[in-house]
Each structure stands twice: as C-alpha cells, then as structure tokens.
Amino acid sequence: MMAQHEPAGDHLLDEDIDREIEVERKYAVPEGTAIPDFSTLGSISPERLDILVADYYDTPDFALLNSQITLRRRTGGDDAGWHLKTPGIGDLRNEVRMPLKRGRRIPSALRAEIAHIVEDRPLLPVVRIRTERTTTDLFGEDGASRAEIVSDVVDATVLRDDVSVHERWAEIEVELASKETEATFEEIEVMLSEAGISRSDSPSKLAHILTDVPPLRQPGEHDTAIEVAVAALADHFGRFQALEGEVAVDAPDAVHQARISLRRMRSILQIYKKVFDRGDAKRLRDELRWAGEKLGGPRDSEVIREEFTEVLDKLDPSEIVGPVRERIESTLEARHEREFAKLTLAMASPRWDSVYAQATEFITESPASNRGRRPAGKTLGRLAGESVERVAERDKVARKRPEDLEGWHEVRKGAKGARYAHEVLARLGSKDAERERSGWKKVATAFGEVQDSVILEEQLSAFEADASAAGEPTDTYVLLRTRLAESREAALQRARDLVKDSIAASK
Template identity: 30%
Template sequence: MGEIELKFILDEASPSEFLARVKASKLAKGSPTTKTLRSIYLDTPEHGLKKAGIALRLRRDGRRWVQTVKTGAELHGGLSQVGEVENPAPGGRACLEAIPDASVREEVLHRINGDPLLPVCETVIKRSASELSLEDGTRAELAVDVGQIHAGERSADLREVEIELLEGSPAGLFEIAHVLFPDGGLRFSRLSKAARGYLLAEEGRIDLPLAPRNAEDVALDAAEIAEHAARNILRECLDQIATNVVVVRKLDDSEGPHQLRIGLRRLRSVFSVYAPVLESPEMARLNDEARWLGQEVGSLRDLDVVANDIVQREAGTHPDEPGLAALSSTLSRQAVEVRQRLRKLLAGARVQAFLIDLARFVETRGWLVPQDFGQTARLATPVTELAGQALGKRWKKVGKRARKLNTLTVEQRHKLRKELKKLRYAVEFFASLFASKRVDPFLKRLKKLQTVFGDLNDAATVKAMLTGAEAPGAGDPAAQRATGWVIGASQTRAEHGWAGAKALWRDLEETRPFWK
C-alpha cells in the first residue's frame, strides 16, 4: 500500500491560528479529532535499515500498537510518496514475521541479518486531524502535528502539517494547500519524521542546515525518456529555488539571492530546452512567473555585487581613497532596504502560489494537455535524441551571435552573453549522458568565455547603478570621485578581458561538439 502526502513545516503561524483557518476554509467535515501518538523507530546498531531506505516504526495509537514498514520513500517539493505496510504489534514489540507483504518481510529480515533491533529515536506528537474534501471528489486527511522528537538525551520541537491523499488525484493536495496557505509563509518539509529522528541521534538537530543551495548535478540515464529526465531536472530546480527562498528570507548571506536567481534561470532554461515535450499553457505561465521573480531578486543581487565585490575590491586595493569606503557603505545600506522589500515579497502570496504551482507541475505531470494527441509520443522521445537536438540548437544560436565578434555592439554582446549562459545550462543538464573526457574540455572553454562576458555585464551594471540623478552620493564630491574611479576600473577590467575574447571564442569553436 502506498502513502501520498504533502508536508509542510508550520513556522509562520501557531497551530491554533492554522486550525482556525482550516475551519474557515469550509473544506473540513466536522470538528478535528485530537490524539497523542507515540512512535518508536527501530534499527540495527549499524543502521542497516536506514541504509536500505527502510523505516521500521512502532506506534501507539490509543490502546493499540501498530508496526509499520516504510520503503521507497521519495520527498520532492513537499510531496512525499512512500510504500507502507502495517500490522498489529501486541505489547509494542516488533514482530517481523508478521509483516504481511512477503517481499518487504524478506528484505527487512535480510537487512537486519540477525542483528538486534534498537530504538533510534522516539516521537511524541499531539495530532489534530480533519478530513478535507474538494468539489472534484478529492478527499484528504489533514494532520497538524505538534510535539517532540527524542533521541537518547537529545530532544527537539516539531510542528508539521501533513495533507494525506485518501481519494482522488495528488494534484488535489496542492489545491488544498492553496486554500489553507493563502497569504504566504509556507515552507515545504524536506525530511520525514524518521529522517529527522536519525539526524537528531547522529548530529543533534532535526533539519538540514539553512544555507545557500547551489545547483546539483542530475545523473540522467541514457535509456530513459525525455519526460522522466525533465522531471528529475525540474525537481532539482524546484529544490534549489524553494530552499533559497527561505535562505533569503531568513539569512543575510549575499550568496542566497545569487543562488536563487541561478535557480530561476536554470528553471527557465529547462523549460526552453525541454519545450518540445513540455510545451503547455501552464509551462508558459510558470516561465513568466519565474522571469518576474528573477527580476525582483536580480535587483538585490546586482546591489550585492556592486557593493560587496566591485566597490569593496577597489576600496581594499586603494585605502587612500576614502570615498570608496563611503560609497560601499551607502550601497550596502541600499542593499539592506532592498533585501527587506524582497523578503516581504518572498513571504507573500504570489511567490507562495508560484512555488505550490511549480511543485504541482513537476510532481503531477502538469505539462499534460488533454487535447494534444501527439504529446504522448513526444514525451516518450529518448532523452539522448532530445539532448543532441537541444545542444545543436543552442550551439547554432551562439555561433550566429558570435559572428564578427570584434564588431559587436554593447547590445549584441549582451545578447551573446545570454546565449552562452543558455548553452552552458543545457550542457550541464545533459552532461551525464556523455563521456566526461569529451564534455569537460568544451565546458572549461565555455566558462572562460563566460567570464569575459561576466566582466562586461558587471561594468554595464556599475555604470547604470552609479550614474543618474538617483545615484548614491550624487551631491558628495568624494563619492562622485569614487564613482568615477569604480566605473573606470570596471570598464578597464572588462575591456582588458574583451581583448582576448576572440582567441577564447576560437578555442571554443575549435573544440569538437561532444554531442555529435
């Protein structure tokens, strides 16, 4: 038997406030029931079950004990899908021979291999549960869990919301989330209770450290179809975006906005690369939302770059120019104001709706268009075939933009920079399908060329930000001197790099395209 549920961390409202919102939503049937659940998770001394992706739980529910084995757990965008097998456990004792599914029973016994079973952690949760229903027939159980996780002498508080599907489509769970979290503040849960308990036992905490999240490589299988490959890459994009939304809201680390913008750009690149199979009205709408949010995040990221990287670099190199330090301080104060506005936006309804809809799109095949009868065949395209077509298309566009490189205008250089970025993302998406000895030389030379264009973009950003009537220090001679210094230094750096752009392009052009 499988279990499908949507999981959130409840950290923006008290449980009572949330339950009042549930009642006001009209989705719930009757009043919630409240009970205390005590769960004990067992494993071998070497955690053999955990290593096999198995969780063994004994739960006391009222006067009875139930043994549960969970297998094949997946948790993406808050949506948990896991295999679940239950049987009575009289007296609260594990009874492995009573596991009703033979294959699960054999796997558990194999992983335990005669070793003793020991408690890893225990949860004591007060659960308020309600049954919810939508007009389309979707039925779900809402559980608001408030309690503690214990592991030895360690303990931690937990407040979590679970919406478990009872009947209907998983897409209905996201509809319910829209209703129950209308104003923002939602945070997807990244770990199961079992995983949190193991983490508490091993590291003394129940969540992953909150830190800027870089993009991670996704290993594709050359035998899989394009739809499956797209889903896996989209999951990675969603995780990067959702994590960094929380990072920007809660931390001052300038890397947070940077990684959030990268995640949004990568998402839009996936939409572009996989457009032949994912093209749909919902994809187009999400792409527009990602573009909007990227522009909002970009305002803070650009300020951070100019203030913390470019101006501070010049101030450190030339301490005898006091205007540089003053300019850096002014820009940093502006960044604080922009960060506060962005945090309010990220905690608001529009961004939250985007995250819920993106998760639904990824996890419930939101790209399906019922009236498009040819879509099924396109979704089944071998990923290797799509990779060759997509990379060839990107390479052709770059080549077109790079013609007569030395005569390109500022605007033409900017367009070439964007095409190079799209090409790099496409290369990274498909790299695992090809031998690294063929991919690495191409990617290395591409990155070198991108650095040149990055300096050009920084110079343009500096000039736009530090000139005009609203520029910082417009009435301060020292700040104006510093502004001229920074603009000149950034322009010099950019032009120096541009002088070698033709050679770098020639190196890239002469590198054999690895996808051919």
C-alpha cells in the first residue's frame, strides 16, 4: 500500500465549508397578484435587486429530489457559491455552502455529504434557474433583524433533450433571523394571506419545475443507440466523480478505479463513435486520455510494486541475494511520490476542470449522429461486431510474427474494446452479449499479464543497472528476468488460445 497524501486543491478543504441552519417558509404568488407593502409590519430596509443564475444538480433518477435535497451552483447575490440544502425538522433546513472556484466541478466535500444517497451515480445539471430577487429586511423596534423577505420572479428550464419544460412563476421566501420565534411567520402570513398569497406546495424551486418531469429510466434495445451509449457513459462518469475525493488523498485502489472509469468512457466513445457527433466525441476522448495518463503515473508504480512483491514472495529466501527488496520498494516508493505530485498538480489545473465540464456537457446534451438516433439493439450490435472484426484482423497480423510483442499489444487493445462494447450491449439484457463480454474480459486479462511482464522486465533492467553501479550482487535480478520470461511465454500462449476461441465464438 502506497503512502497517503493530503488533499489536492483548495476546493477539497473542509475549512471552505460554511454550515448554517435556516428557518424558512416559501409562499406561492398567483399570477397577477401584487406584492404587499411590508413596511406596515415595521421598519424595513431599502429593496435590493439581484439577478441569480443557478444550475441544480441531481442524479438521472432524481435521488436528491426524492430526498428533498437540493445541490446548486449559483452566481449573483451576496451568497454566490455551491449550496447544498437538506431537510430538517419543520421549517428548518440545513445548508452547507462552499465558495465558487474555477470551473464547474462539484466540490468533493459536498459530494461526500450526500454520498450515502447518490452512491456512485452521476451528478449532472438538470435545471437552470434565473431568478430576479428583491430582498427586504424586516427590523424590530431595537433595530435588530427579524426576518429576510425575498420576492422572486423565477425563470426555470429543464436541461434534458427528451423533455421541453420551461416555466416562469413568482414566489416569496421568508427566512427568520436567529432566535426569532415562529410568531413572526404568523404575523407576516396574515399580510400575505390578505394579498391572496399562501404557503407553497413545493419544498423548493427544483421540486416546482420537476413536478411533471419523470426521472430518466435505463434505456432498452428499442430506445435510440445514443440513449444507451450515453447512459453507459454517465454511469462511468458517476464512478469517476465519486472517486475524486479518494483519489486526492491517494486512498487504496482509488486511482486505479478512477482510471478504469475513464478507460471505459474512452472505449465507448471510440467503439461507438458512429452514433455520436464525431467532433464532440473526439474532443472528449482526447481530454479523457490526458486525465487517464495523469492517473496512470502513480497507478503504474503501484502495479509494478505489487507485481514485484508477488514475484519476490515466490522465491526461496536463499535466492534473494543482497538488498533486492529494499531497492525495489524504495525506488518505486520514490517514483510513486513523484507521479502522485504530478497528478495533484493536474487535479488543481484548469484542464482537469475542463475534463469535468466537457464530460458533463457531452452527457447532458447527447450529441447524436443520424445512426445514433436509430434503435439501439441493432445499431450497437453491428458496431460491437465490428470491434470483434478488428480484433480478428489484428490477431491475423500478430500470428505472422508471433515473437513481435507489439503486435499482440494491438490485439490486447482491440480485445479491451470488444469487452467494453459488449458490456454496453449486456445492459440491454442480452445473454449473448454478456457471454461475449465475459470471454473478451478473459482475453484482455491474459494479454494484460503479458504486458505487465514486459513492463516489469524493463524496470528490472534499471534495478539491475543501479545495483551493479552500487556494487551490489545482481544474481537475483538475473533469476527474476528468467522467471518473468517464463511467465510471459505461458501468459502469451494462454492469451493466443483465448483470443482464438473468442473470435470463433463471435461468428
């Protein structure tokens, strides 16, 4: 297990969190109803007008909405930032705020607050709301604030291609000052009632606009190809989002799993590129590749260390001559530290924010080609078949020069593509696709063992050179090279057999 590190980037720090408890009621203002003059209640402040623009985030199945929770990113006003509101008892609402940082990436600390609800589902913008807010402060005889009364004109749009929902309405929110009693609500409500304004049935603006909007369901074979492909993309993006906080502290296996999520997203964009708008898909794929490379540095050092530990543990203690284990562990620990530092810088960069922004926009807008609008079953099935044909072509080339590992590496990449292609098809309930996914996973795993042995042998040469320069015995390194060569040949033969069987099974 590699050493853990402090979080990367100030957007992850707990001290950025501001926690408040609100005591608030919301009132619906019927169309054409005049807002009453609150000065009859006592001393009031001059009205303040703000324009607020907020994106509200939720999972495709509205997990937050169903829990009466709102997560938004808002600009404008004196409390611009990220706001997470959760229900309390009665009129109480718990609010967690974090300041706006560069980009639109959801702060990991906020996601952690609701992790038990959203789990690894994607959090995506579902509604954009523009609010013209008029704020009035109501004061008591002692000059202390009693309540904040805001009159909102709301313009809301649902950010989904499958529905066209846009609505304008007016509402009033009353928030009591600290230690103010609920009697103040009653006093204000008398005036509002006389004006024809009553308590709102909706707990939030989000709930109001989504009243008749159904959650997204998992698409099936009769839905469009773009819907199925994007749903798969969204699932992997959700896992990537959920892992960011753990990646930042180098939690065990977090970097590995985040890298896998990005790899699956890239494979979907590549294998099923004919269902997407080509330009948008390529741009996102390039950004995912960059982020994956940044994750790859520390992950590769982890893998190499784990593999060498396993190989050394299989040797007889008498076969380990000199400080072999110590040299390997210290070298790879230092390498991991360097690579993780690079990852930390990348995660704090504008480009990392851009990866999130592009993925979010792509999933939300679902840019489709003509083929992407066709039924999923047949369309994706044909493209998955093409992925197998590419593996077969690469296998044919590799078998002409079986000693050329680069050719088999190309087969491996093709096998991974076929695996992820059939993984998407299996979401449609196809047992054949699930069988093929399982078969191609075995192929990719076997070729992965070959690739790992190549990387280990390259690293072993560096260890041997360093040991020799330090005057240390190199006998163990020579022995390890022999063992690695033997295991590579066995893994390569197993992989050749598996890919042959999988190609035959796909016909």
